[in-house]
Amino acid sequence: MQIDGGRFVITGGASLIGSHTAEALLAEGAAHVVLLDNYALGSPESIADLIPDPRVKLVRGDVLRINELYDTFEGADGVFAIAGFLTLPMAQDPLLGLAVNVQGHANVLEACRYRGARRVVFASSTAVYGEPSRGPMTEETSFDWARFQPAAAMYAASKIVGENLGRHYAGKYGIGTVSLRYATVYGERQHYRGINALYIVENYDRIRRGERPQIPGDGREVHDYIHVKDVARANVMAMASTVSGESLNVVTGIATTLDQLIATLLRVMGSNLQPEYRPVPEMTRVSVGTELAFGRDKIQSVLGWEPRIDLEQGIRRLVEWREREEAKRTSA
Numbered sequence: 001m002q003i004d005g006g007r008f009v010i011t012g013g014a015s016l017i018g019s020h021t022a023e024a025l026l027a028e029g030a031a032h033v034v035l036l037d038n039y040a041l042g043s044p045e046s047i048a049d050l051i052p053d054p055r056v057k058l059v060r061g062d063v064l065r066i067n068e069l070y071d072t073f074e075g076a077d078g079v080f081a082i083a084g085f086l087t088l089p090m091a092q093d094p095l096l097g098l099a100v101n102v103q104g105h106a107n108v109l110e111a112c113r114y115r116g117a118r119r120v121v122f123a124s125s126t127a128v129y130g131e132p133s134r135g136p137m138t139e140e141t142s143f144d145w146a147r148f149q150p151a152a153a154m155y156a157a158s159k160i161v162g163e164n165l166g167r168h169y170a171g172k173y174g175i176g177t178v179s180l181r182y183a184t185v186y187g188e189r190q191h192y193r194g195i196n197a198l199y200i201v202e203n204y205d206r207i208r209r210g211e212r213p214q215i216p217g218d219g220r221e222v223h224d225y226i227h228v229k230d231v232a233r234a235n236v237m238a239m240a241s242t243v244s245g246e247s248l249n250v251v252t253g254i255a256t257t258l259d260q261l262i263a264t265l266l267r268v269m270g271s272n273l274q275p276e277y278r279p280v281p282e283m284t285r286v287s288v289g290t291e292l293a294f295g296r297d298k299i300q301s302v303l304g305w306e307p308r309i310d311l312e313q314g315i316r317r318l319v320e321w322r323e324r325e326e327a328k329r330t331s332a
């Protein structure tokens with residue numbers, strides 16, 4: 001599908017990932033980008049800088065109300081199904097989280113079928129693998145939820161259902177669907193809803209207050225941190241492609257320890273504070289192992305995508321964005 005001149009809807013348009021996807025679409029010449037969101041989690045303020053572009057339209061709408069999707073999807077070439085509850089919001093309200101992630105996604109696909117939208121890119125997650133196993137994890141690796149916390153397992157299961165709804169609509173109705181399994185996403189417009197990105201933003205706040213950053217455990221826990229611009233580019237490439245019924249990892253393939261993450265943050269912020277190691281508190285946590293190796297061969301061969309922003313650059317972008325936001329607030 002051609003992006004230049006195309007008409008797209010992004011559900012969850014006020015999200016971290018949705019807002020950057022909108023920017024990427026606009027940069028590629030999209031004619032019309034509708035950001036649909038009910039602001040349950042995101043806010044119109046977070047996307048204020050997108051609104052002046054005449055090609056952008058904000059629609060207050062709920063994926064659980066299919067009539068609101070029928071109206072919004074009229075004339076859309078493709079839809080980015082980004083609205084969803086992450087594990088932390090899921091832990092706070094499982095019934096609503098499951099409804100949004102499962103029923104909401106079924107509504108999106110049904111409204112696409114009804115309105116003739118040709119392609120859907122679905123925001124899935126590497127959570128679909130469950131607690132990471134040893135060795136490389138490819139798109140063939142099965143869900144291992146036995147050691148996952150309940151909210152993380154419910155979140156992962158909701159994404160597995162979402163992926164399979166997409167495969168079903170691809171097979172039965174010929175809608176081109178691609179599920180992208182993002183690892184831990186971080187970057188400008190970072191929120192406090194992503195469990196493993198919290199290590200960045202909460203410690204940013206601590207360092208700004210002159211407090212030592214805190215690391216749960218011994219610092220050897222690892223995550224795969226992928227910058228949101230790389231994720232947005234993968235979304236747009238998946239929309240532009242003819243791939244259908246497939247799931248693809250959107251990962252760096254690099255396991256970063258919490259020690260390395262916090263050392264990078266301290267370096268970028270020019271701080272010589274020393275991290276403080278704390279016993280692991282009672283909180284929702286996911287993927288707490290010391291080994292992680294997500295494979296990205298499939299997306300590289302199918303879409304030609306590979307990440308471009310390394311951790312140091314990505315953290316620098318996030319920190320500079322936070323500083324700009326704080327400067328705006330203090331001068332207002």
Ligand SMILES: NC(=O)c1ccc[n+]([C@@H]2O[C@H](COP(=O)([O-])OP(=O)(O)OC[C@H]3O[C@@H](n4cnc5c(N)ncnc54)[C@H](O)[C@@H]3O)[C@@H](O)[C@H]2O)c1
Pocket residue numbers: 011012013014015016017018036037038039040041042043061062063064081082083084085086100104123124125126181182183184185186191193194197
């Ligand atoms: N952030 C990550 O690390 C990450 C990793 C893997 C997958 N994902 C998936 O990517 C998607 C976006 O993640 P994010 O971090 O940008 O999310 P986010 O929390 O910033 O945004 C989710 C958006 O969905 C909206 N929303 C919630 N319920 C809605 C409803 N009923 N109707 C319309 N909009 C609704 C919220 O208001 C919010 O703006 C989610 O589906 C998430 O599961 C995110």
